[in-house]
Amino acid sequence: MQIRELGQPGDLGWVVMAHGEVYRREFGFDESFEAFTARYVAGFASKQDAGGGAAWIATDDDGRRLGCAFCLPGDEPDTVVLRCLLVHPDARGLGLGGRLLDTAVEFGRTAGFRRLKLWTNDPLVTAQGMYAGRGFTLTRKRPHRAFGLDLVELHYELELDDE
Numbered sequence: 632m633q634i635r636e637l638g639q640p641g642d643l644g645w646v647v648m649a650h651g652e653v654y655r656r657e658f659g660f661d662e663s664f665e666a667f668t669a670r671y672v673a674g675f676a677s678k679q680d681a682g683g684g685a686a687w688i689a690t691d692d693d694g695r696r697l698g699c700a701f702c703l704p705g706d707e708p709d710t711v712v713l714r715c716l717l718v719h720p721d722a723r724g725l726g727l728g729g730r731l732l733d734t735a736v737e738f739g740r741t742a743g744f745r746r747l748k749l750w751t752n753d754p755l756v757t758a759q760g761m762y763a764g765r766g767f768t769l770t771r772k773r774p775h776r777a778f779g780l781d782l783v784e785l786h787y788e789l790e791l792d793d794e
Contacts, residue, residue, distance in 0.1 A: 661779030
């Protein structure tokens with residue numbers, strides 16, 4: 632498996648489609664989640680020319696897309712935000728999620744950001760363990776209604792200048 636920069640035809644559409652399909656099947660999220668993902672993907676595509684963000688696609692040896700991750704500049708100038716981290720069910724258990732997360736962390740450090748933030752929801756237990764295992768701190772937790780469900784929103788941060 633390899634991780635490459637996003638940028639081939641079909642990459643953006645695959646990210647949106649995969650999120651919609653996987654989150655519906657595994658967590659019961661409604662179609663508003665696919666629209667939510669599409670907004671982030673479109674935001675990346677429109678800001679890509681100005682720089683400041685990065686995105687990756689994980690593929691198998693045949694080029695089949697199996698995962699993705701995005702980093703977008705945050706509201707604070709020294710902060711980058713991880714978005715759209717996904718590993719397709721066909722590629723789970725191979726360490727691909729960790730490799731994508733490590734790629735995002737390395738990007739943040741190399742690009743000079745001081746902090747990497749992300750948010751997720753409580754059903755994504757495996758992702759939470761991966762974040763905690765890499766030194767992310769849970770900074771906020773709150774119940775909310777989103778994507779047709781009652782969820783708990785979880786915010787994590789990693790200080791990038793702590794080596």
